[in-house]
Amino acid sequence: MKKMKMEKDPTTLFINTLLFFFFLQFQRFLSVSDSSLFPIEALPTKSGYLPISPTSTSSIFYTFYEAQNSTSPLSQTPLLIWLQGGPGCSSMMGNFYELGPYLVTNSLTLQPNPSSWNRIFGLLFLDNPIGTGFSVASTLEEIPTNQNAVAEHLFAAITRFVQLDHVFKHRPIYITGESYAGKYIPAIACYILEKNSVLKDNERVNLAGVAIGNGLTDPVTQMVTHAENAYYVGLINERQKHELEKLQLEAVEWVERRNWSEATRARNRVLDVLQNMTGLATLYDYSRKAPYEDELVAKFLNIGAVRKALGVKVDELFVYEKCSKIVWAALYADLMKSVKYMVEKILKEEMRVLLYQGQRDLRVGVVQVEAWVKSMKWEGIEEFVNGEREIWKVNGKVAGYVQKWKSLSNVVVLGGGHLVPSDQPLNSQVMIEDWVLEKGLFGSALELNVSTNFVYDG
Missing domain, CATH: 1.20.5 (Single alpha-helices involved in coiled-coils or other helix-helix interfaces)
Incomplete structure (x- = not known):
């Protein structure tokens, strides 16, 4: 044998x-x-999970990219934090579709982004709130239903991140984001200011400013502008304008009754009717012939090898969604609540605030933001509203317009829609860098008066 x-x-x-x-x-x-x-050079400097509480397994997923060419020592290099909107949309959208160092292509590969916001700054993306993207919510009850809970979780995550490396400790932090982050950002900024007032010096978060792109901050004031805005852009006629105005008033009535869920439903009807009236591919950018192709990010992040490269720890059967329906439902009644008072508080503390809007956004664009800004109770609002609107140029071409008074700056980005960093990548990069560094039109009052034709040469 x-x-x-x-x-x-x-x-x-x-x-x-x-x-x-x-x-x-x-x-x-x-x-x-x-x-x-996922080429090695595209890997985040750090990625993983930031716990929101020592008594919970819930955590916020993050990816961090160190500055590619910092102009100062790393211990002094500004750190940008990006929060996506939604509510419930993943910041990996911003990472791989808008402003991260590598963007997803139609062939589901990555290509370098020369206009990334981490050219000279550190860049941290947070999947917020828990339950969003790859973030983990141990129970449905832990998912925030209001901005106070959102801020509490974000504060825990940010302080935990700063503790990961001693080089992060004293870096100036700028919290940025777009759309529904127009509520997250004021909430976390106010929370940080409150916590810093009672914390020891070495425990404080070194918050230096906030930047909100196409932000939903004061929903009622913003929502009642849709009919007039669409009419004067030439997208609807007068009869349609009156129809929309009636729907807008219905939403206002629900807010006055403090029936927040019905108010949200009423706002959704306004936007749905406007969409049907105009026949546009998307209200996020009235010039587009097709919606944004951000579904590419979801397809990319549902590839096992990609998740492994990012350090994602979820079950193989888990399906990544660009926007979580569960988180959306949890914050549904929060949607129409204003946080304008939080922005007022930030400005009163002389915190630097940047508001920017893509010119072509019909949902949360220029008209919508101007409506709530000019209604703020802030000692500098009259000077701001009556201030000069400076022509902003990048490489000799008009890129938009800047209005500034003391710590508040507002930028209209020409040719941009709701996703400004995707629509105008170079100009958005120039904007955020100059604002953080207080260069050009974002500099002192003297620079502001002489720099009407400022040209970016860097």
Whole structure:
């Protein structure tokens, strides 16, 4: 029997060798495939999970990219934090579709983004609130239903991140984001200011400013502008304008009754009717012939190799969604509540605030933001509203307009829609860098008066 077995061994050995060879080739193929999907140079500097509480397993997923070419020592290099809107939309959208160092292509590969916001700053993306994107909510009850809970979780995550490396401790932090982050950002900024007032120096968050893009901050004031805005842009006629105005008033009535869920539903009707009236591909940018292709990010992040590269720890059956329906539902009644008073408080504390809007956004654009800004109770609002609107140029071409008074700056970005960093990548990069560094039109009053034709040369 042993002899007969020995006589078969050469064949068995050959088959095993052949199988082993194919296995190595397959592994090599997977390696090449993974590398092409997520090249090493595109990996975050750090990524993982930031706990929101020592008594909970819920945590906020993050990806961090250190500055590519910092102009100052890392211990002094500004750190930008990006929050997506929604509510419930993942900041990986901003990362891989708008302003991160590598963007997803139609072929589900990554390509360098020369206009990334981490050119000279550190850049941290947070999937907020818990339950959003790859963030973990241990129970449905822990998902925030108001901005106070959102701020509490964000504060825990940010302080935990700063503790990951001593070099982060004294870096100036700027919290940025777009859309529904127009509520998250004022909430976390106010929370930080309150906590800093009672914390020791070495425990404080070094918040230096906030930047809100196309932000939903004072929903009622913003919502009642839709009919007039669409009419004067030429997208609806007078009869349609009156129809929309009636729907807008219905939403206002629900707010006055403090029936927040019905108010949200009423606002949704206004936007749905406006969409049907105009026939546009998207209200987020009235010039687009097709909606944004941000579904590419979801397809990309549902690839196992990509998740592994990012350090994602979820079940293989977990399906990444660009926007969480569960989080949306949790914050549904919060949507029409204003946080304008929080922005007023931030400004009274002389915190630097940047508001920017893409010119072509019909949902939360220029008209919507101006409506609530000029209604603020802030000692500098009259000077701001009556101030000069400066022409902003990038490389000799008009990029938009800047209005500034003391710590408040507002930018209208020409040719931009709701996703400004995607629509106008270079100009958005120039804007955020100059604002943080207080250069050009974002500089002192003297610079402001002489820089009407400022040209960005960097």
